Amino acid sequence: MTSATPSDTEDEHVIAKGVDEEPVEANRRLFTGSSLALMSVAGALYAAFHMAALNGISIYEITGIRIPLLPAFPMETWNFRIVHVAGALILGFLMFGPRLTFPEKGQETPVLGYAAYVLMAPALFALGMAFSFAVEISNGVMWNGIDARIRFNETYYFGLPLIIATAGGIALSWFHRRERSGFSAPDVVLSVCAVAVATYLITIYGTLMRNSTGTPFAPIGISIAAVAGTALIMELTRRVAGMALVVIASIFLVYVFIGDKLPGFLNSPAITWQRFFSQVYTDAGILGPTTAVSSTYIILFIIFAAFLQASKVGDYFVNFAFAAAGRARGGPAKVAIFASGLMGMINGTSAGNVVSTGSLTIPLMKKVGYHRKTAGAVEAAASTGGQIMPPIMGAGAFIMAEITGIPYTDITIAAIIPAILYFVSVYFMVDFEAAKLGMRGMRSDELPKLAVMVRQVYLFFPILILIYALFMGYSVIRAGALATISAAVVSWLTPYRMGPRSIFKAFEIAGHMSIQIIAVCACAGIIVGVISLTGVGARFSALLLGLADTSQLLALFFAMCISILLGMGMPTTAAYAVAASVVAPGLVQLGIPQLTAHFFVFYFAVLSAITPPVALASYAAAGISGANPMETSVTSFKIGIAAFIVPFMFFYNSAILMDGTVVEIVRAAVTAVVGVFLLSSGVQGWFLGKSAVWFLRVGLVASALFMIEGGLVSDAIGLGIAAVVLAVQRVIHPKPGATVPVRGAD
Structure with missing residues (x-):
């Protein structure tokens, strides 16, 4: 195998360049000079720390030199998660401003900056007290929540300064204006507060005090540190992910303290703030499942994605898709399905993937004749589908x-047929749209050369190595590490060889890319903590059981609506984590298998990204296409309509999730694909090369629903209805109403 030459990957063969480059958010600071160098090193060290910790690599093992201040690996689990969250807070506050705009030169507010530095005194004092507590504990002082001296010191020498610095820093940051290339003083204060919180919690949780959380023996400092930590997490989440998740988390936090006054299933026992906050910053909340995943699997695959980006493999994925599918009618839309699905699987966020690949595919879709709202909707639907594509499924x-507790390999195997059904349905939808509008594909001279792309097929090796390692029994962490290393090795067969500088850049990109998802997972942990500590999830399960007494289908429909509602405006990981805590336990109590129940809520949490009225992926696509955001979200909902039916298929036919004999699984897959084809034909009004009148479209949708149900009798009825529709169309030739196809981009 020979190395690719630059001519193989340049102008005449390539139309996708930089599609996987990290987008620059409107509120991200653009540092220069020494500030840029500092943040680059910080981001790279943060990502490299995780890679080393997850694989148990210490500096001593590499160099033979013991450095006492550096952590020993493997780290204790809680300490690792605390450092994980704290590092993201520090990087996040320094990198992301509190507003979407930055002042012009001369419009800064230096007075507020000076006021912020006054707040540095209590922040540093709180940090110093946290270290002093560590010294006392190491000297044998018995630390608990009963001793009056300890309570006084924690409340007034640690807690009060920390709360003053945190609250003041957040408030000042909203009004302080600093040029985009510089550090903001209030954000520096908030970073110090994040260090103080982490230092105190690591000190206290390093003793037996973690077992006292939620009891009178818990030191008051735990509750105060958790209040500050919760505020910091929610403020960073607001900056990097918008208000949706923050509002939902705030509602849940308010519920903790008013739940005892609410009627019906919302009523919960009275909980004091000390008890709640002493527990929420533990594995019952912020340090629980969401942070467990973000600190291991998610950041590992962000590093993997960063290595793919540094080696330009992402560009290759898109160019390969263009070479393979670009000539088909409506070619760019079909390219978007494959390329955005593949990139979205690794990317982890629907909206983020729309921004990266959509900047290329949406203009090309408009060029070949798709309406701009349809172009945006196709990209949104395809990018959202990446979140359900195995083996990575956007970290879901x-x-x-x-x-x-279900093995990862079982989950990815179960996801295969549903993912196929989703992408097949989207393919049918865009193909029928192209057929109705008489579109052409792209010309050969407009596309990358397939022969060149095939010669570089080895660039898929990192993905293949990942899949192979996982199914050979390697742990997810070890498989991800091997895939990351293979991405660097494969780059040496391309013009973009990864040396020390490129590897450093990949770690830097990963450190910066991880901030949003870590903040979101930590914020989702707050919600999970409220649900587990108040018992509202169990009461919601009882409500579902009551609905199931009336109709099990009604209970599922209600669960679908709640999953979508909880997921609106939220990234996939947070949306699923919250829905899994609220909805999935109720479905399990209905007698639905655990895997089916969790796939059900996962799918609808994912689909909230293309569900009106709050459809993040659709809105991101509309920003690129220039279409109306609401029209785009409605169209993306229509294109992804089959995905809203697939989860109900899990319930009626478990063979869709690979649960059954080989014959049952094959029959379920084939009939479901036929059902999806009929559904797409009915929705688009195009059946076997001809337009379909309204009553034939109704028949097609009805036949699709029978086919999707999964039983032998229902399949026979569905095929019978489809046969009748075909006979009417071919014999009677009913003519649809006059329509004017839109061929232009507008």
């Missing part, structure tokens, strides 16, 4: 494995 598979 890892969270599901963590929450359910």
